[in-house]
Amino acid sequence: MIRLNKNTGADNNELEKLKEQVERLQRGAKSGVDRSGASSSQAAVNNDRLIARLLQEQERMKAKMESAVSACKRVEALESEIRVLKQQQGEAVQEAERWKREALKSGNKRSRFASSPSYSAQKPPVATPRRSPSRERPVADPTQLKQLHNLEVEALKELRLQELNRRREAEQELAKLKEELAQREAEKKTTPRSSFCERLYEAEGTGGGALLQTVRGKKKAGNVHEVEIVSDREAFIRDARKELRNLKKDDVMEICMKEGVKYTTLVETVTEIISKRVERAFGKKAFCEEISDDVAGEPLAEGKDDGRDSASS
Numbered sequence: 001m002i003r004l005n006k007n008t009g010a011d012n013n014e015l016e017k018l019k020e021q022v023e024r025l026q027r028g029a030k031s032g033v034d035r036s037g038a039s040s041s042q043a044a045v046n047n048d049r050l051i052a053r054l055l056q057e058q059e060r061m062k063a064k065m066e067s068a069v070s071a072c073k074r075v076e077a078l079e080s081e082i083r084v085l086k087q088q089q090g091e092a093v094q095e096a097e098r099w100k101r102e103a104l105k106s107g108n109k110r111s112r113f114a115s116s117p118s119y120s121a122q123k124p125p126v127a128t129p130r131r132s133p134s135r136e137r138p139v140a141d142p143t144q145l146k147q148l149h150n151l152e153v154e155a156l157k158e159l160r161l162q163e164l165n166r167r168r169e170a171e172q173e174l175a176k177l178k179e180e181l182a183q184r185e186a187e188k189k190t191t192p193r194s195s196f197c198e199r200l201y202e203a204e205g206t207g208g209g210a211l212l213q214t215v216r217g218k219k220k221a222g223n224v225h226e227v228e229i230v231s232d233r234e235a236f237i238r239d240a241r242k243e244l245r246n247l248k249k250d251d252v253m254e255i256c257m258k259e260g261v262k263y264t265t266l267v268e269t270v271t272e273i274i275s276k277r278v279e280r281a282f283g284k285k286a287f288c289e290e291i292s293d294d295v296a297g298e299p300l301a302e303g304k305d306d307g308r309d310s311a312s313s
Contacts, residue, residue, distance in 0.1 A: 018061075021050075233281075233282055236281055240274045241270075252266065261276060
């Protein structure tokens with residue numbers, strides 16, 4: 001404010017000087033009118049130039065004064081705002097101190113809470129701690145972050161689609177299995193069969209399309225080739241039964257792993273293995289004959305303590 005006042009005083013002095021020069025020139029111009037015409041016209045031109053220059057100086061000084069006055073006004077406004085802010089800060093500090101004293105009173109229920117020391121009691125640190133350069137995080141490029149975000153979104157969308165596809169495929173497979181189970185249950189009710197051939201049909205997935213025929217002792221007269229196939233099939237099944245009869249659980253499980261059969265119980269697993277071998281040897285379209293007790297032998301006994309326990313044991 002003092003500097004601005006000094007500047008305004010200097011400007012006023014210059015204006016006064018300029019005004020005196022203008023008046024002096026005007027008096028000189030009036031006195032030169034009585035002289036000769038050439039000298040008077042030249043002096044008038046010089047005076048006009050000087051007056052124009054002085055007027056320009058006056059306008060420039062006037063603009064400077066206006067800018068100085070506006071600056072003074074802005075400074076005054078800022079000083080008033082600073083005073084208001086200081087006053088508000090003081091009121092806030094007093095209010096905080098009052099609440100602190102109220103909280104620390106002996107009769108107050110909340111007086112047991114520890115209060116932090118006031119800001120004025122704290123000492124400034126000797127040196128400002130700085131982070132080591134190795135721990136400072138590098139500044140990431142926003143474009144790279146955006147690209148990474150887009151890639152992550154695309155990957156999540158793809159995983160979501162794959163999950164939906166797998167779920168849809170599982171539901172379709174479950175529906176197919178339910179239909180097959182319902183069809184097999186219906187066929188079981190309509191077509192009575194022996195237990196061994198029923199398991200063979202279930203393993204092969206044929207569902208019992210042909211009627212069972214009995215091959216015990218003699219065979220019906222007919223196609224000789226079919227009789228040979230039946231006898232070969234019967235012998236193959238008998239040999240397979242003999243081979244698998246005395247095997248233990250571990251050996252049967254090893255055969256299951258080799259031939260791609262799922263182990264359930266010992267009898268069902270052996271039946272499944274024989275059906276797979278018969279299918280590979282004679283084909284899936286070959287008709288199934290019912291194997292009597294003297295061909296298939298006695299059924300395998302589960303539950304005996306011979307190391308051939310079932311999957312449930």
